[in-house]
Amino acid sequence: MVHLILGESTRTLDQRYRLSIPPELAETLAPDGGDCILAKERPGCLSLWNVALWKARLDAGVQLIESKIEAGRLEGRVEDVQRLGRLLSTRHREVQLAGRGRLVLPEGFREFLGVEPGSETMVVGAAVCVEIWHPERWSNYVGEEMPAFRQLLDHLSS
Numbered sequence: 001m002v003h004l005i006l007g008e009s010t011r012t013l014d015q016r017y018r019l020s021i022p023p024e025l026a027e028t029l030a031p032d033g034g035d036c037i038l039a040k041e042r043p044g045c046l047s048l049w050n051v052a053l054w055k056a057r058l059d060a061g062v063q064l065i066e067s068k069i070e071a072g073r074l075e076g077r078v079e080d081v082q083r084l085g086r087l088l089s090t091r092h093r094e095v096q097l098a099g100r101g102r103l104v105l106p107e108g109f110r111e112f113l114g115v116e117p118g119s120e121t122m123v124v125g126a127a128v129c130v131e132i133w134h135p136e137r138w139s140n141y142v143g144e145e146m147p148a149f150r151q152l153l154d155h156l157s158s
Contacts, residue, residue, distance in 0.1 A: 003028070004125070004127045004128075005025060005028045005029075005125040005126065005127055005128065005129065005130060006125040006127070007022065007024060007025055007123075007124070007125040008122065008123070008124050008125070009022045009025075009122070009123045009124075010120050010121070010122060010123075010135075011120065011121050011122075011123050012118065012119070012120055012121070013105070013115050013116070013117055013118065013119055013120075013121055014117060014118075015117045015118065016104065016117070017104055017105045017110055017117060018102050018103065018104050018105075019102070019103050019104075019105060019121060019123070019132065020100060020101055020102050020103075021048070021097065021101035021102075021103055021123060021130060022101065022123060023100075023101055025101075025123065025125055025130045026097055026101030026130075028050070028125075028130075029048055029049065029050050029097065029129075029130060030050065030051075030097050033097055033098075033099075034096060034097065035051050035094050035095065035096055035097070036048045036049060036050065036051060036094070036095055036096075036097055036103075037049040037050075037051055037054040037055075037092050037093070037094055037095070038092065038093050038094075038095045038103070038105075038106070038109060039054075039091055039092040039093075040090070040091050040092070040109065040112050041131065042137075043112060043114065043137070044112075044113060044114050044133060044134035044136070044137030044138075045113070045131055045132070045133050045134070045137060045138075045141075046105075046109055046112065046113050046131065046132045047126065047129045047130065047131045047132070048095075048103070048129060048130040048131075048132070049128075049129045050129075051094065053128070054092070058092075062088075065081070065084070069081065090108065093106055093109070105132075113132060113133075113134055114134045114137075115134050119135075120135055121133060121134065121135065122134075122135055122138040124138065
């Protein structure tokens with residue numbers, strides 16, 4: 001049975017770049033604790049994924065691209081393939097959720113999020129993953145998207 005991951009919490013990034021994910025959100029990602037996938041989404045936003053879910057989706061996409069390359073269907077698109085490779089190389093990383101749902105933000109991801117130690121972050125359930133937002137970016141995103149909420153709900157539920 002699928003359960004949407006929902007919720008919003010304010011959390012403080014400590015001096016060691018550790019962040020505590022709320023237990024109800026951490027449990028959905030790594031039911032027995034352990035590893036998750038941390039991914040760069042957009043400047044000011046990172047996402048945390050269940051490893052099996054992430055790998056299944058990524059592997060399927062990568063296999064399709066590899067088969068297109070092998071069949072010669074991406075000839076003339078080398079720049080696009082290289083760009084994808086660069087982004088795949090830096091976009092995600094396996095991380096561990098330690099005791100009490102603690103996550104250490106790795107270098108490169110810290111800068112992408114744009115939050116300094118001692119600063120607040122927003123931890124948000126995004127239905128299929130958990131997102132970590134720079135508070136100002138989160139506020140801007142919600143302000144832009146909330147007016148379309150009813151239309152989106154109606155579209156997805158019809």
